[in-house]
Amino acid sequence: MTRRDAHPRRWLTLAPAVALVAATAACGDDDLDLPDPPAAPPTAATATPTVDPELQPFVESYEEALSAVVVAHEAGDPEHPDLLANFLDPSGALNNLQNTIRRNEDHDVYYKGELVIISAEVAELDPPDLPTEATIDFCIDYSGYDLVNREDDSPAGDGDPLGRYPVTALFLLGTDDNWYVVGQSTDWDEEC
Template structure:
């Protein structure tokens, strides 16, 4: 089994389940670092604020997943802050599987998300995000600290749905495609 099996396995599970269910770095690429706290701005149009808030939730979900992956902690509270529905179920399932197999994930996950659609246009409550999730440096390790294997991660085309419920934006679903899809 290779170190990107978790991401690849998650990609396969996400594709099947979701099909059935209907911060910068030195390189200039955004990472999955924790989102900064943003104050609402009265000057932003509803669609601009919705796009910004959806991206904060999306980045927050990945940052929470990266942090939880360090110990394969399926109960990490930030997961539930930024993810809901199928997205949360799939992440939690992946963390339980890694914990059962004695795996943890370490390193940086690189993101470059873009909002491609907001619905409805007047007062958006749903955003579609397209990303290329780069897991090249987010690797799986044995709990003892040794690399799980010697295979690198990869770049995965990702499409996410972020929804606003009760004033809060969370990633409700996403499809993480296989390596080398972006």
């Protein structure tokens, strides 16, 4: 399946993201709290043990998307097949991620580590009964995800560790019945 087969309708991204991410997450009845990340971080997003059935497809899709971002950044490949398989709309989230990878490659740096989903909440399903579009608020832990020099993996950022930030991700249902990320935005001014 190609990106274009997933859904004919396109969404605009909410705002560019440095790595992957989105706007403020509000607490509600659909709020899902997940365990803290393990002490020894894996190379991709951590799988969630138990998920509300309504959120399961979105959490799984976003975990795959986060994993694809980590792999593509480490490979320095903006056209990485994992990235292309999880994101839609070259003018939105995919385009922002590809530009970040290219810019980082020009400076011999990349993001290394993991991005972990801490919680997820349904913000909107459209249409509500059988949705083909969804907006999901996530809390993402960036503390194990750092900008490093490609030559020796030494820190390349300002040294201040990142924390947990709210991300709003926009999804479209593909013709293959899988959910794809089409837009995302992070609120870097508010921790979750």
